Amino acid sequence: MHTLIVGAGSVGSMCGWRIKEGGENVSVVCRSNYEAVKENGFSIESARYGSRKFIPNNVYSTCEDASKDQEYDYILVCTKALPNIADPTDILKPLIKSSKTVIVLLQNGIGLEDPYVKAYPKNLLITCVVYIESEQKQGGIIKHGKMMELAYGLHKNKKDDNLDLIKNNAISNFHNILTSGGITSTVSTNIQKLKWFKNVWNATISPMSVISGKYSGEELVRNPGTRQLILNAMGEIIKVGEAVTGGPLHDKLSASEISEYFVISTESLLKTFIPSMLQDFINKKPMEHQVILKNVIESAKRFNINVPILETTYELLVMNEKKYLKPKGILLKSP
């Protein structure tokens, strides 16, 4: 089977590396790291797997090049999710030639799937919750911690409500290629619930690590004032997630236990671990606030739920981002 990683940064290179180690063909589409990766491959330092080189089967600088004489079984979309800047489905156009290709979204945030269903209605779409702690230090140099888990499921649109997810070939093959590469793989029949659950962390600790002035998650939850603020913000998003998904976000944890769980697990993260949103802020790149925060706020409005902390966080985050995006000429579709 041939897998293509679109956006081979930290998450994409980690997944591509492990899948290739599991015995599959893996090609990558790079952007700013293209020259470095083409020349030297990826050098990965991982607390879980050790320090190794990852040399992909092919390294491309564009999806057009990657599409020549090739049709892929799986395309893993590992770019940042930025639908507020450009239609994220456009770059896949040359690659999607038939219904054979399964599109897999490895991205944080919620509400990512609809544009793909619209653009590629015949292709199966798998959407993932990504539990990985990784960072690209410079072109092709990747630092990874211990977390390496994907939870995922088929994104169901109305036409495929009766699909038996686990038996579905696309899912079981994907499960096999992940586990062969030593990636923890969890198949879910209610993936949106898991996406919302994970977003409780991303919509609170990630933006606060930026607007607080670059504190790590660990530092924010150890300080009593910001710990309480985070717990309150988590309470807001949990209410919205429950309304959207129609039930509790976790089978065993109550709403307040979910917030406690995230705060306690953040205490054990390394002080030096930088949330991916803070990595973007530091590198003056667009942040994923549309899919992580704005989509939550819009859902809250639909259900008449007040989310004042999330709204404040979002507005301050966007103001901070404008300072560096405007001079680069990058404009957001929504403010």
Ligand SMILES: NC(=O)C1=CN([C@@H]2O[C@H](COP(=O)(O)OP(=O)(O)OC[C@H]3O[C@@H](n4cnc5c(N)ncnc54)[C@H](OP(=O)(O)O)[C@@H]3O)[C@@H](O)[C@H]2O)C=CC1
């Ligand atoms: N890092 C982490 O620990 C975690 C990340 N995630 C999520 O995973 C996703 C990926 O994150 P991460 O790997 O950290 O991000 P990175 O910024 O490290 O990687 C994204 C890569 O995609 C490239 N890219 C963007 N657009 C294109 C394009 N049009 N064509 C080719 N390449 C493109 C970027 O290139 P360029 O350098 O030029 O911008 C970059 O190399 C995000 O949704 C993130 O929120 C989830 C959990 C943890």
Ligand SMILES: CC(C)(CO)C(=O)C(=O)O
């Ligand atoms: C918390 C973490 C590292 C989990 O994978 C993450 O999602 C992020 O930094 O964006």
